[in-house]
Amino acid sequence: MNEKHVLKLPQDLKEQLGVEPGTQVKVHIGADEIKITTQKPVEIRKRRWGVIILTAIMTAIFLGYFLTRKIYQISLVGSESVATMVLVLTTISGFLSFAAAFIQLKHQSGSAVEAVSWRNFPTVALSCTLISFMLMAGLFWIAGNLFKGATFDLFTSTALFALITSVEVQAVNSIVPQLSSRLLTNIFIAVIVSGVILAMISNQNLYWWKHNLSFLGTNQAVASWEFNLALIFAGLILLALVDYLFASLKRVFPKSRQLLVLRILLTLLAIDLALVGVFPNNTQMHTLHTRVAGYLIFLVLALIFGIKWLLPDISKDFLHTSWMIAAALLAGEILFQVVGYLSLTAFEIMAFLLAFSWLVMLFERLNDYLEPIQNRQYIIK
Structure with missing residues (x-):
């Protein structure tokens, strides 16, 4: 059973933080500072809608590409395949999601991202994107060797792409606040x-x-x-x-x-x-x-x-x-x-x-x- 910690705060500080009795917060105790952070329901809903919208846009691009090319049976790996589209579109989704979350949190008082300078943003964002790209490239390389010649119909391929993109965007959204x-x-x-x-x-x-x-x-x-x-x-x-x-x-x-x-x-x-x-x-x-x-x-x-x-x-x-x-x-x-x-x-x-x-x-x-x-x-x- 987890131990419960109760934090007593002055009323004016509660109003400043926008919290009410019963709200769960995270207290970050550092060498010379204490940070109290909380995720408001509105912010959580915004992030969820961001994931849904970005996934929907990239899925529409995926579907539109193959419909335009009149390709209805799609290979798992190859030049025009699920793997190629994931490595391109999903990687871009991850970068955009990272950038949006970083910029939003950078303007939010008390967030961990505050300590990361703007000049380091391009390096950190591109590095996280590179890791994601390498991880997906490695997984598809393994999948390509395990399931040689595998193909999927357009509906299944689109669903697979949407699932991978959704996971990628959500993973990035959860990583950025922990920088x-x-x-x-x-x-x-x-x-x-x-x-x-x-x-x-x-x-x-x-x-x-x-x-x-x-x-x-x-x-x-x-x-x-x-x-x-x-x-x-x-x-x-x-x-x-x-x-x-x-x-x-x-x-x-x-x-x-x-x-x-x-x-x-x-x-x-x-x-x-x-x-x-x-x-x-x-x-x-x-x-x-x-x-x-x-x-x-x-x-x-x-x-x-x-x-x-x-x-x-x-x-x-x-x-x-x-x-x-x-x-x-x-x-x-x-x-x-x-x-x-x-x-x-x-x-x-x-x-x-x-x-x-x-x-x-x-x-x-x-x-x-x-x-x-x-x-x-x-x-x-």
Whole structure:
């Protein structure tokens, strides 16, 4: 049985929040602030109507396209298929839904979105859209292999499209109000992991691992844009995450030079990560790609070795873990460059996993400074 919490509020504050006795609210307790949020029935109804209207418009476009083309039996996957229309129209629906919800909540006092700056909106919106696109592309790739040659009549295809679009729009509507530094961290992880895995699966028949990890982004690879775009957007999300985190950390650690240096290094890391995707390892860009990829390693090592000075009140456990990861990176470098035990692909994957894991741990540590937070449901009295 869930414990019930009762919140007593002054009458004038109740009127300002627009709540009555018995209303359920969420209390967000942060490092230096308390936020009380509630979803009014009118807002919930507006969102539901938004989902219905957007789904209906996209479904009408789907139906109109195939009626115009006089196609009445539609393939599950292919050039003119349910999958193609979902990847185009449903992805656009997700982006529009994200934009509408973000703009609405940005003007709403007390919402979590208030902490996300307008300059970060394009990056966050496009990144969420990219994740959605990759997820749907992966699911349809699996479905296409499981149900080869599957086709549906126009009515069934339209119903399937409407269902997927409705789920997508509702999912986006539920994600936007929860935007936070931790969610941005999870988006950063999801973009990199989904992009790399999708690129690996797409190129499994080309034996990409006999070349190197960067092969996935070259013009010899299948759908290399997925790999490169994932790196570019991961860099942009990292840039947005750094901006979001350190703007908030200023309130916790005012005038800290160490945090300023840490912010600069992480910003350079984000830009460099995006440049690895901008300059793929093709013949004409090989030197440039190798150089920016090398800078990535140096920046991560500089962060690891300097973390004791850069991060206030660093815990011994985190510090020891950082030293172990640094030692593993150096050992991998020796085994690859000097001993010749590791192949280039094995070294790249090992270095990527170690550096990526440490970076995620760092952001979780930074989030801990901001969020000794409890979210509880209270009943107004």
